Amino acid sequence: xxxxxxxxxxxxxxxxxxxxxxxxxxxxxxxxxxxxxxxxxxxxxxxxxxxxxxxxxxxxxxxxxxxxxxxxxxxxxxxxxxxxxxxxxxxxxxxxxxxxxxxxxxxxxxxxxxxxxxxxxxxxxxxxxxxxxxxxxxxxxxxxxxxxxxxxxxxxxxxxxxxxxxxxxxxxxxxxxxxxxxxxxxxxxxxxxxxxxxxxxxxxxxxxxxxxxxxxxxxxxxxxxxxxxxxxxxxxxxxxxxxxxxxxxxxxxxxxxxxxxxxxxxxxxxxxxxxxxxxxxxxxxxxxxxxxxxxxxxxxxxxxxxxxxxxxxxxxxxxxxxxxxxxxxxxxxxxxxxxxxxxxxxxxxxxxxxxxxxxxxxxxxxxxxxxxxxxxxxxxxxxxxxxxxxxxxxxxxxxxxxxxxxxxxxxxxxxxxxxxxxxxxxxxxxxxxxxxxxxxxxxxxxxx
Amino acid sequence: xxxxxxxxxxxxxxxxxxxxxxxxxxxxxxxxxxxxxxxxxxxxxxxxxxxxxxxxxxxxxxxxxxxxxxxxxxxxxxxxxxxxxxxxxxxxxxxxxxxxxxxxxxxxxxxxxxxxxxxxxxxxxxxxxxxxxxxxxxxxxxxxxxxxxxxxxxxxxxxxxxxxxxxxxxxxxxxxxxxxxxxxxxxxxxxxxxxxxxxxxxxxxxxxxxxxxxxxxxxxxxxxxxxxxxxxxxxxxxxxxxxxxxxxxxxxxxxxxxxxxxxxxxxxxxxxxxxxxxxxxxxxxxxxxxxxxxxxxxxxxxxxxxxxxxxxxxxxxxxxxxxxxxxxxxxxxxxxxxxxxxxxxxxxxxxxxxxxxxxxxxxxxxxxxxxxxxxxxxxxxxxxxxxxxxxxxxxxxxxxxxxxxxxxxxxxxxxxxxxxxxxxxxxxxxxxxxxxxxxxxxxxxxxxxxxxxxxxxxxxx
Numbered sequence: 001x002x003x004x005x006x007x008x009x010x011x012x013x014x015x016x017x018x019x020x021x022x023x024x025x026x027x028x029x030x031x032x033x034x035x036x037x038x039x040x041x042x043x044x045x046x047x048x049x050x051x052x053x054x055x056x057x058x059x060x061x062x063x064x065x066x067x068x069x070x071x072x073x074x075x076x077x078x079x080x081x082x083x084x085x086x087x088x089x090x091x092x093x094x095x096x097x098x099x100x101x102x103x104x105x106x107x108x109x110x111x112x113x114x115x116x117x118x119x120x121x122x123x124x125x126x127x128x129x130x131x132x133x134x135x136x137x138x139x140x141x142x143x144x145x146x147x148x149x150x151x152x153x154x155x156x157x158x159x160x161x162x163x164x165x166x167x168x169x170x171x172x173x174x175x176x177x178x179x180x181x182x183x184x185x186x187x188x189x190x191x192x193x194x195x196x197x198x199x200x201x202x203x204x205x206x207x208x209x210x211x212x213x214x215x216x217x218x219x220x221x222x223x224x225x226x227x228x229x230x231x232x233x234x235x236x237x238x239x240x241x242x243x244x245x246x247x248x249x250x251x252x253x254x255x256x257x258x259x260x261x262x263x264x265x266x267x268x269x270x271x272x273x274x275x276x277x278x279x280x281x282x283x284x285x286x287x288x289x290x291x292x293x294x295x296x297x298x299x300x301x302x303x304x305x306x307x308x309x310x311x312x313x314x315x316x317x318x319x320x321x322x323x324x325x326x327x328x329x330x331x332x333x334x335x336x337x338x339x340x341x342x343x344x345x346x347x348x349x350x351x352x353x354x355x356x357x358x359x360x361x362x363x364x365x366x367x368x369x370x371x372x373x374x375x376x377x378x379x380x381x382x383x384x385x386x387x388x389x390x391x392x393x394x395x396x397x398x399x400x401x402x403x404x405x406x407x408x409x410x411x412x413x414x415x416x417x418x419x420x421x422x423x424x425x426x427x428x429x430x431x432x433x434x435x436x437x438x439x440x441x442x443x444x445x446x447x448x
Numbered sequence: 449x450x451x452x453x454x455x456x457x458x459x460x461x462x463x464x465x466x467x468x469x470x471x472x473x474x475x476x477x478x479x480x481x482x483x484x485x486x487x488x489x490x491x492x493x494x495x496x497x498x499x500x501x502x503x504x505x506x507x508x509x510x511x512x513x514x515x516x517x518x519x520x521x522x523x524x525x526x527x528x529x530x531x532x533x534x535x536x537x538x539x540x541x542x543x544x545x546x547x548x549x550x551x552x553x554x555x556x557x558x559x560x561x562x563x564x565x566x567x568x569x570x571x572x573x574x575x576x577x578x579x580x581x582x583x584x585x586x587x588x589x590x591x592x593x594x595x596x597x598x599x600x601x602x603x604x605x606x607x608x609x610x611x612x613x614x615x616x617x618x619x620x621x622x623x624x625x626x627x628x629x630x631x632x633x634x635x636x637x638x639x640x641x642x643x644x645x646x647x648x649x650x651x652x653x654x655x656x657x658x659x660x661x662x663x664x665x666x667x668x669x670x671x672x673x674x675x676x677x678x679x680x681x682x683x684x685x686x687x688x689x690x691x692x693x694x695x696x697x698x699x700x701x702x703x704x705x706x707x708x709x710x711x712x713x714x715x716x717x718x719x720x721x722x723x724x725x726x727x728x729x730x731x732x733x734x735x736x737x738x739x740x741x742x743x744x745x746x747x748x749x750x751x752x753x754x755x756x757x758x759x760x761x762x763x764x765x766x767x768x769x770x771x772x773x774x775x776x777x778x779x780x781x782x783x784x785x786x787x788x789x790x791x792x793x794x795x796x797x798x799x800x801x802x803x804x805x806x807x808x809x810x811x812x813x814x815x816x817x818x819x820x821x822x823x824x825x826x827x828x829x830x831x832x833x834x835x836x837x838x839x840x841x842x843x844x845x846x847x848x849x850x851x852x853x854x855x856x857x858x859x860x861x862x863x864x865x866x867x868x869x870x871x872x873x874x875x876x877x878x879x880x881x882x883x884x885x886x887x888x889x890x891x892x893x894x895x896x897x898x899x900x901x902x903x904x905x906x907x908x909x
Contacts, residue, residue, distance in 0.1 A: 050490045051490075051824060051827055051828060052824060053824060053825060053828065082744075090744075090754055091745065091750055091754065094743065094744035094745035094749070094750070095745040095814075097744075097745075098742075098743045098744065098745045098746075098814055098817075098818060099745075099810075099813075099814050099817060100817065100821075101817045101818045101820060101821025101822070102821070103825075118825060119821075120821055120824060125821070149753075149754065149757055152757075152760065152783055152784055152785075153760050153761070153783075155784060156709060156760040156761075156781060156783065156784065157760075159708040159709050160708065160709050160781075162708045163604075163605050163706070163707045163708045163709065163885075164603075164604065165603055166599075265706050266598075266602075266603040267598045267602045267603055268595065268598045268599060268602075268603055298539060299535070299546075300523070300532075300535045301532075301535045301536055301539045306532075309592055310531075310532065310588070311588070312588070313587070313588035313589065313590075313591030313592050313595075314591070314595070315592070315595055316592055316593075316595040316596035316599055317596075317599065336595065336598070336599050337595060338594075338595065338598065368536065368539065368540050371539070371540045371541070371542060372539040372540060372542055373542075374542065375540075375541055375542015375543070375561060375564075376542040376543065376544060377542070378491060378492055378493050378542075378561055379493055379542075379543075379544060379559050379560075379561075381491070382490070382491035382493050382830065383491075383828045383829055384828050385828055385829075
């Protein structure tokens with residue numbers, strides 16, 4: 001459905017939340033079953049008999065952090081999977097899925113590459129979808145013509161990013177934050193790197209990474225365990241066992257503060273401030289998550305929104321987040337404001353962070369955050385679509401299978417001292433990276 | 449798909465696959481508030497939405513954006529619940545809340561555990577009639593909305609192009625002005641303007657309360673009576689006539705702004721349910737749009753994105769359910785090897801083909817199957833189901849149309865698709881907008897190092 005453009009602040013946040021937001025468990029957490037397919041793919045399954053629907057998400061550790069010096073390689077590979085596979089070219093593949101009302105898509109970020117599908121569980125649509133998905137994973141054509149078409153599409157998308165100050169700021173932020181690490185680059189790559197990728201490189205990347213031991217299969221739907229086991233076998237049947245992609249290097253530590261300013265002819269200046277944050281399996285995960293909820297993670301009910309938006313009217317969308325990834329994803333604070341107000345917004349953001357690090361949360365703030373997170377948990381697992389994403393995350397990052405059912409307790413156990421201590425150790429205001437992208441103030445801007 | 453979801457923005461609910469899950473119950477309170485409840489017992493949650501019949505299409509030149517700015521001010525408190533408390537109370541109850549403004553509606557929603565519904569009702573009833581609207585809050589929030597406009601429109605070439613397109617394509621319809629309003633109108637609005645707008649439209653007899661979730665309808669009606677029942681109705685004055693005068697010839701515009709990619713928008717004036725020559729026409733237009741853009745096997749993806757490889761992306765959009773007649777809009781970005789004029793020619797050839805030839809039985813069958821499947825898929829979201837009911841009621845239709853959607857779409861024939869193409873997708877009624885980038889003013893930020901000075905700074909505390 002067409003998102004209403006007027007959905008307020010939380011919208012930007014909601015997009016991030018897709019990556020970042022866990023939540024707490026309540027009475028009715030789904031029971032997660034897990035096993036391995038014969039060739040070694042890990043399966044996570046939740047039985048959801050209420051609706052005659054199956055949601056599948058197959059995740060590979062084959063995203064841009066595996067690009068290995070060819071930025072955009074993982075993205076081109078993942079995008080090409082749906083452009084013809086097995087006996088079907090791109091047209092035939094799309095036609096057979098849509099003729100049974102099924103949906104299929106793929107995506108590639110920094111950690112995860114995935115193919116997801118949704119179908120009715122009636123026999124014909126289910127069989128067509130499973131058969132097609134198996135071919136997409138195991139027998140993609142990677143035809144030269146589709147490669148060139150998709151490469152050209154990525155180039156257009158990269159040029160569109162160049163007309164967006166927000167995109168430019170986000171890319172510059174990751175680039176500066178991660179330096180030579182594979183997290184530094186935009187998953188889509190750059191115009192030059194995408195132009196240079198060869199079909200052979202794509203085939204080699206595919207062969208190495210699209211293997212069962214590098215895959216997690218998440219299933220939610222109106223199936224019983226036996227049916228789910230059989231489906232998981234069929235979906236992964238064509239994949240060789242292979243090997244997991246293996247560890248990546250340690251995230252580099254920043255040593256001092258840094259400011260990157262990029263001139264852009266926009267009416268607003270986009271501000272990104274942050275440093276390397278936490279991983280999905282971080283020992284400080286819950287104190288940092290709950291603390292950030294108070295600082296800037298809960299829409300309009302947060303310290304940053306209060307200071308920047310409510311009290312001063314400086315920005316429409318202001319928030320902070322820890323983006324938890326395989327390794328340390330960024331901690332970031334984001335806002336946009338009229339060019340001449342950028343210095344003020346930036347200084348308020350920094351001061352709010354510093355104050356929070358120094359003082360930690362009040363008892364009232366902590367209590368309110370816990371109530372919101374734990375009370376809101378049922379909303380986060382209310383749909384099959386939500387649950388399949390949780391399964392993907394739990395399976396991919398190797399979180400315990402009781403992750404959902406223990407979450408409420410873990411959130412409730414967080415103390416104010418733990419939050420203060422975790423922020424003091426993990427967020428250093430003297431080595432923040434700041435990226436600002438925007439136009440000249442009118443009249444001339446004060447220096448940042 | 450093109451990027452119409454982002455650029456056209458306001459409130460085109462994709463009804464492909466409308467249809468409601470459970471039983472729907474309806475009641476009207478004595479003060480005129482319509483309450484609609486749909487049971488969905490899959491999860492122990494409920495969504496509550498209050499829909500007001502007011503939006504940017506109720507506005508006139510000079511006060512554009514007032515409905516949206518008022519929506520922002522609805523979070524600024526009442527005598528009983530001061531600014532910020534609404535969000536804090538809902539958050540403390542584990543709920544999510546937000547609001548949205550469209551051309552034909554303004555709506556406020558809370559999603560909560562089912563037993564917290566009274567919390568939402570109490571707060572919504574309070575702000576339906578008792579909003580404070582204090583000048584100091586207004587001054588700040590007006591700045592926030594201007595930032596929102598900069599973020600969503602001023603600095604987004606395609607959004608800016610779409611805004612110019614709508615302003616030219618519509619001669620007299622209020623759909624010509626943006627939901628967020630023109631910057632100078634936002635600037636000139638006063639808190640007294642908002643007070644009058646609030647008094648005029650925010651009343652139980654101009655609202656619909658929609659609840660979907662794990663609830664008992666009788667209990668919801670009783671709760672609605674308890675919290676909303678005491679509110680006084682308002683004497684409503686119907687909005688002045690809003691209509692589009694006939695377009696008397698094809699129209700073109702160029703939008704020359706700093707950008708890196710050209711972009712094309714083509715619009716044709718089309719009817720909606722309740723304003724059509726025949727009842728089936730809007731459904732035939734929905735079918736037509738799905739033949740063009742109802743997935744990766746539809747004509748635009750198959751023939752123009754793949755096939756001829758003229759479009760890097762393209763899409764078509766139309767909604768049968770709006771208060772006023774609108775447009776069927778086709779948009780797209782050409783591939784690098786093709787000019788925007790070639791893309792325009794190719795898209796118009798697709799339109800000409802719809803006027804000339806019957807769509808195939810396979811295409812009709814594919815769309816019917818998709819609509820039936822989507823109907824089941826959409827039951828996975830209580831929020832979406834509430835959106836459907838609220839939209840239909842608020843644009844002056846009936847929520848039962850959601851249930852009849854599959855039947856109405858399935859009844860569309862190939863001849864009817866050709867008929868609506870011949871009647872509505874005509875040159876005389878066409879508006880074409882082309883975003884022509886002024887590339888010299890945009891620094892290249894691709895690859896390499898960002899431009900501008902860089903260096904270490906002292907931390908500012």
